[in-house]
Amino acid sequence: MKGPKKYSGMVDCLVKISKEEGIRGLYRGFVPGLIGTAHGAVQFMIYNRMKVWRCQRLGLQENAHLDSRDYLVFSALSKCIATTVTFPYQVLRTRMQDHNVQTGGVVRTFVNTLRREGIRGLYKGCIMANLRQLPAAVVTFVTSSMHVDVVQLRLWLNQHDHLIGGFTGGIVSTSVCHPMDLLRIRYSADRGQGIQVQPTYNSYMDATKRIFRAQGIRGLYQGVSANMTARALSWALYLQWWVVRIAFSVSSKEAFNKMREILPFHTPSENVDNFICAILTGCSVLCISNPIWVVKTRLCLQYETAAKRNYTGMVDCLVKLFKGEGVRGLYRGLLPGLFGTTQNSLYLTIYTRLKAWRCQGLGLPKDSKLNSRDYLVFSALSKCIATSLLFPFQLVRTRMQDHNLPSGGALRTVVDTLKLVGVHGLYKGCLMANMRQVPAAVITFVTYENVRNLVKSTTY
Structure with a gap:
């Protein structure tokens, strides 16, 4: 030996x-x-x-x-x-x-x-x-x-500054805030009233201590690879496609008009059309990234008290999910997720309006660089509002993606939750969601804005 x-x-x-x-x-x-x-x-x-x-x-x-x-x-x-x-x-x-x-x-x-x-x-x-x-x-x-064709490289960087900034912001924010995301998922998955497939936590602090004692810092970062992949991909695509280019760039008017041609109807307000375009973008991104979100949820719901783990990592979970449940398993929670895309749309709509209002108040062009304090306040405020309004969709989505209990469809999950614990049950984990979402949004957007400005400054 x-x-x-x-x-x-x-x-x-x-x-x-x-x-x-x-x-x-x-x-x-x-x-x-x-x-x-x-x-x-x-x-x-x-x-x-x-x-x-x-x-x-x-x-x-x-x-x-x-x-x-x-x-x-x-x-x-x-x-x-x-x-x-x-x-x-x-x-x-x-x-x-x-x-x-x-x-x-x-x-x-x-x-x-x-x-x-x-x-x-x-x-x-x-x-x-x-x-x-x-x-x-x-x-x-x-x-x-x-x-090396430096001119072409600079052109590519300039065209994809939103993608690079969003991708970087998604990775940085997830690496910092994942433990809070894990706690939010576990609270949202807890159905209560005798349905116990997970440890009973008395508080967020109690949950953190018990997970840390059982598994150390690694336990608090269960599913971080899937979370980082999903968030970085989602933010990169979301920010590169329509919304930011439409809302921030003066030169994107033509792109916005092309997007409006796809819409089956138009409203008198350009802001409302912006919002609809953002929802369509969010739905497109979710259709691409939903399997990774399912994997992330399942990895986060492997409890420290379980006799054995079902999944060893992101790739193992994807393979077993596809073999065991097929394509349907990879797209669990898609319906409430599609409704939930309005959260990012609402978030970005509020954020861009606040940023435009600030630039106007300072007498600056629409896409001017502001200081980090402005980005911090605007992103935190807009994320709080969007998360609180649309949190029930996140909860339903999490419960549908949970492998420990069968949930049925979206409607059945909502009805069962209301019967068991009432409206309060639809907001389980909302406090932690805001505690996680606010710093995550701040980190994402401060990183995004600064990386984007750095990319733009190196391309001229």
């Missing part, structure tokens, strides 16, 4: 080396490493000589741009030669850093290797080193020798 591993990770290894061997241990193999730095110099020298030779053969200037194939061949060949010539230093360095055998210094390691294995011992692993170095050299060549 194999014994226990000496080091559990990078930090543990660093600490143990420092304690046991001191500074000397941290710098084992330093001398052959220094000599081995000649590897890069040798490669660069050979590479440049090959380029000059090729330019002379073609009758070009020394710094002329060559064919991509030439760069590829020269880069791979020079890397091969440099690696082979300087490889013994890599062998010595590796053996000096090995904790399993005492090697002594550079000279002793070199002499011992020659005595036991001959010259061949100094080239052990050379083939694999070249196999590894060749693709690395090709990647280096691709990034350094080929001309």
